[in-house]
Amino acid sequence: EPEVTQTPSHQVTQMGQEVILRCVPISNHLYFYWYRQILGQKVEFLVSFYNNEISEKSEIFDDQFSVERPDGSNFTLKIRSTKLEDSAMYFCASRTDRWGNQPQHFGDGTRLSIL
Amino acid sequence: ILNVEQSPQSLHVQEGDSTNFTCSFPSSNFYALHWYRWETAKSPEALFVMTLNGDEKKKGQISATLNTKEGYSYLYIKGSQPEDSATYLCAFHNNAGNMLTFGGGTRLMVKP
Numbered sequence: 001e002p003e004v005t006q007t008p009s010h011q012v013t014q015m016g017q018e019v020i021l022r023c024v025p026i027s028n029h030l031y032f033y034w035y036r037q038i039l040g041q042k043v044e045f046l047v048s049f050y051n052n053e054i055s056e057k058s059e060i061f062d063d064q065f066s067v068e069r070p071d072g073s074n075f076t077l078k079i080r081s082t083k084l085e086d087s088a089m090y091f092c093a094s095r096t097d098r099w100g101n102q103p104q105h106f107g108d109g110t111r112l113s114i115l
Numbered sequence: 116i117l118n119v120e121q122s123p124q125s126l127h128v129q130e131g132d133s134t135n136f137t138c139s140f141p142s143s144n145f146y147a148l149h150w151y152r153w154e155t156a157k158s159p160e161a162l163f164v165m166t167l168n169g170d171e172k173k174k175g176q177i178s179a180t181l182n183t184k185e186g187y188s189y190l191y192i193k194g195s196q197p198e199d200s201a202t203y204l205c206a207f208h209n210n211a212g213n214m215l216t217f218g219g220g221t222r223l224m225v226k227p
Contacts, residue, residue: 003158004158031213033213033214035215042119042218042220043217045215045216048213055213056214095213098213099213101147101164103151103161104149104161104215105161106151106159108156
């Protein structure tokens with residue numbers, strides 16, 4: 001069964017550095033998402049992406065964050081000038097369409113640790 | 116801010132026990148309610164997407180019901196097995212966007 005893949009599985013970075021988290025969504029999916037879960041908290045929505053542009057974003061997704069689909073397969077989340085509070089598990093998800101009864105399919109996540 | 120709550124937070128049962136947990140969500144602007152099963156170090160696995168009031172869905176020994184008027188969904192596991200041990204997440208999809216708002220999850224531990 002096709003799956004969403006994320007790399008790396010764990011990223012350790014110094015505060016203030018930039019990180020790029022990578023995702024390969026399922027190939028025929030059109031909608032792409034990033035979520036995060038800070039330890040002990042709920043999974044939170046960050047951003048959704050369709051047709052090469054952001055379709056929706058949360059308050060968390062400020063100017064520090066950006067997303068890109070640089071080619072036909074990868075979907076990346078960039079965090080500029082990381083802060084300690086960016087430490088979390090980041091999940092990528094994809095879906096065939098916006099509506100309907102299809103689920104979002106999630107990757108295994110990238111654990112980001114900011115030192 | 117959308118509020119999605121799950122109870123209980125955690126549950127310990129014996130193998131063979133049946134169990135159920137609750138997800139409550141806003142009763143307005145409803146589009147769909149998603150249930151996921153999430154094992155440690157793996158990706159959340161979709162169980163059900165429920166869209167209609169009164170919906171009942173079943174997958175093996177797991178089933179779910181939906182009440183959109185009062186804003187709750189129940190997930191039932193009949194005859195729990197140790198391999199059912201996982202965190203069960205519900206997520207609310209409103210009709211104004213395509214993001215999911217997650218509950219805090221119910222962590223189920225089934226003892227052999």
